[in-house]
Amino acid sequence: MHFLSFVWDPSKGIDLGFFTLHYYSMMWIVAFVLGLAIMKRIYKHENQSDASLDSLFIYSVVGIMLGARLGHVIFYQPELFKEDFFSIFLPFSFKGGIHFTGFQGLASHGAAIAMIVSMYLYNKKVLHKSVLWILDRVVIPVASGAVFVRLGNFINSEIIGKPTGSDYGVIFKQLPQDMQVPRHPAQLYESFSYVFVFLILWYFYWKTNKSEQQGFLFGLFLVLLWTIRFCVEFVKEAQNAERADWALNTGQWLSIPFILIGLYFMFVYKPKTELS
Template identity: 80%
Template structure:
């Protein structure tokens, strides 16, 4: 039988002399640039000005990056708080010698919480609609961005899957291994494409954008359900601080998001009408 395992051994980035531009960082940059173009089209459709779009970009970048980093530290690597505090907020490590690392260790759960908070502040300071109005729309580019982030994880050989006997596994040579693992990052990236397409369809082809909270809820249900099931074939990302009934930290943190999503899709009744 012919083995179809893929051997993955890429370079980490482009050597620019004074530092290495990591492909992972490039994926994040692409996520924000493409996301901005998607929101520009949505804002044009909604009659929103360029000034409010520029502010949205700033709030989204700062909120998502900061939340993703803090989420990773709190849920998976709290020892950094006492061992290498400044590496939490800066793209460098100081413990064991100064080194440029880029922003590594980012948790999607933290990013999701920070996105909601930053959109609340953005709406209050800039948009003056309802927070669900912006959340129903910003989840569309966020879903597209999630695809690029997981591709970046795959390039970095991180958030790896468990060993598999399948001929369709991936051998991560970067880890010094010679056996195949589930390409969990690609499972998620491919699934998030469908999340993006579903949100895009409901926004442009139906009137669901007029039902406050529906698109936001659909995003939460789809994305975190995918995350929940892919976790079964993932290796732990760090110390598992929350486990119950055989479910790991990522799964335990995903369940509340799914429940909140179902609430906004089927139960929530807005107190105010969209203007």
């Protein structure tokens, strides 16, 4: 009997009769709504229009969700391209009949890449400043959103940690019986750590002049978030064993380039001076 363990067996969501409102989906909604509120305050401080903020919200939601989904499929579940193609883009599984699944299987690496691409398009079509100007600011609400996404993963009993090998840990009752042992709550480790990423970025934006150093806040975000991701992967079960059985796992290998890019923008990058 595990006296120091915590048994986790929540419902997946609220049953509304015709479909279930998943708590995981609600966490994404909270992430985007909170992010909008944070960005609204930043845009007011920067004297940007409400219209440009509305466009930013649309570009962010579409870009991040699409990138997160494609990232998961490409890096962890590429067989879906052949076996159940439309399930990649729709909240349904069509394999063996039509089943409502909600939007699940989202990868943060894909979301990060899509965020950069969508901000490039947003800047080109709407903002007309520089990509790094918007990236330096949008990473603040993104960091706050990451807190709730990982809480959603915990609620779903997914992206689980490895067994602790002791009585300490969380027992995920929704896992198969042979996997119901005390495990590291890896999702909570990440979620708690991302709170500090948000607070650090918030401090540097409001209390220092680092927002004027183009690329610094974006680089700081990459270094902090992906270093945390890299470290937590050591106590996290591999999402795809076939892709994670050599030296480091897939998540760690994918994190390293982001950390290096972040260091570059923090300490090496020099913006091009505009000719008058």
